Amino acid sequence: MTFQLPPLPYETGALAPHISAETLEFHHGKHHKAYVDKTNQLIEAAGLQGRSLVDVIRSAESDPLRSNAGQLWNHSFFWQCLSPERMSPPEPLERLIARDFGSHEALLKTMADEAVKHFGSGWAWLVQEDGILRVTSLHDGDTPLAHGGMAPLLTIDVWEHAYYIDYRNARPRYVETVLAELINWEFVALNLDGHGALRANQG
Numbered sequence: 001m002t003f004q005l006p007p008l009p010y011e012t013g014a015l016a017p018h019i020s021a022e023t024l025e026f027h028h029g030k031h032h033k034a035y036v037d038k039t040n041q042l043i044e045a046a047g048l049q050g051r052s053l054v055d056v057i058r059s060a061e062s063d064p065l066r067s068n069a070g071q072l073w074n075h076s077f078f079w080q081c082l083s084p085e086r087m088s089p090p091e092p093l094e095r096l097i098a099r100d101f102g103s104h105e106a107l108l109k110t111m112a113d114e115a116v117k118h119f120g121s122g123w124a125w126l127v128q129e130d131g132i133l134r135v136t137s138l139h140d141g142d143t144p145l146a147h148g149g150m151a152p153l154l155t156i157d158v159w160e161h162a163y164y165i166d167y168r169n170a171r172p173r174y175v176e177t178v179l180a181e182l183i184n185w186e187f188v189a190l191n192l193d194g195h196g197a198l199r200a201n202q203g
């Protein structure tokens, strides 16, 4: 069994002008595809054929497999965190955001700060830990699935390849635009209570 590149859940032009078709063609078609291919090459050497992707991530003790499998999962999850439709958080997510951040605007600001200040390549995350929503960031190909008890709800890719075509070096403008225009809050709500770990399991 090998992992496949999952199709985008929308057309490559659907997120424009915020994220262009050219960015998605490169980011999904080249970068994400490369993580799929590399993971498939490496699982055989590691003796992990036939395992689920989450299991591979948790079993891989070192790089390059751990980071490539993490990047494969992170990207599959990230595409689903985005939507061409503008939406707001449904219940009960809205209530949890108000409880743990004070307001939706406060969550967006915390998430934007984390994403902008993250040094180098990586991912900003909204996670649920012991029932509490919390914002954090992880480096390179690291993923919440590799950390016990950290359940992923939402992520933003802050590798330069995510924004350089459309925003050049302006990471803050990319992050603020994604948070304001493109977040699929229905998907984020579906990930509550640990369900996010399974969403992109097949790659």
Ligand code: MN3
Pocket: 027, 031, 075, 157, 159, 161, 162
């Ligand atoms: Mn990326």
